[in-house]
Amino acid sequence: MARRRSSIGFLGRFGRSQDLKQLDEALRALDMHPATVTEAVKLTTVNLLKDHAMGTEPAPQAFHGAAEMLAYCMTGADAFGQANGAALVQAVEARIERAIGADASLDAQLILLTLQARIIQPSVVQKFGLESAAD
Numbered sequence: 001m002a003r004r005r006s007s008i009g010f011l012g013r014f015g016r017s018q019d020l021k022q023l024d025e026a027l028r029a030l031d032m033h034p035a036t037v038t039e040a041v042k043l044t045t046v047n048l049l050k051d052h053a054m055g056t057e058p059a060p061q062a063f064h065g066a067a068e069m070l071a072y073c074m075t076g077a078d079a080f081g082q083a084n085g086a087a088l089v090q091a092v093e094a095r096i097e098r099a100i101g102a103d104a105s106l107d108a109q110l111i112l113l114t115l116q117a118r119i120i121q122p123s124v125v126q127k128f129g130l131e132s133a134a135d
Contacts, residue, residue, distance in 0.1 A: 023067060032067070037119075096124075112132060115130060
């Protein structure tokens with residue numbers, strides 16, 4: 001079965017696809033305005049979620065998990081923690097630690113996405129010793 005494509009809309013006539021709306025809502029829930037994330041990064045994120053989905057569509061909670069990783073990588077531990085609390089910072093940092101050795105995991109791919117898009121906070125790169133082969 002062919003995968004349903006995502007749409008960012010066109011000239012206000014065609015609406016955004018539901019998956020992009022879900023990602024935008026998840027980002028807002030983490031105190032991150034969706035406009036701070038480029039459409040290319042959001043489309044790639046949604047496609048990664050679809051690639052890793054158990055069924056034909058990602059589970060609703062998958063959008064929140066992806067938004068957590070994007071928001072942490074883009075804002076760093078301090079800003080992310082101020083908005084979302086120390087417990088969530090620790091949880092996302094544990095996910096990053098696990099992802100470092102798991103290249104094919106969704107979290108690893110999301111971290112690599114922020115590296116490649118050059119939107120990752122330098123403090124995150126330094127804290128975890130991150131680098132990409134393209135750098």
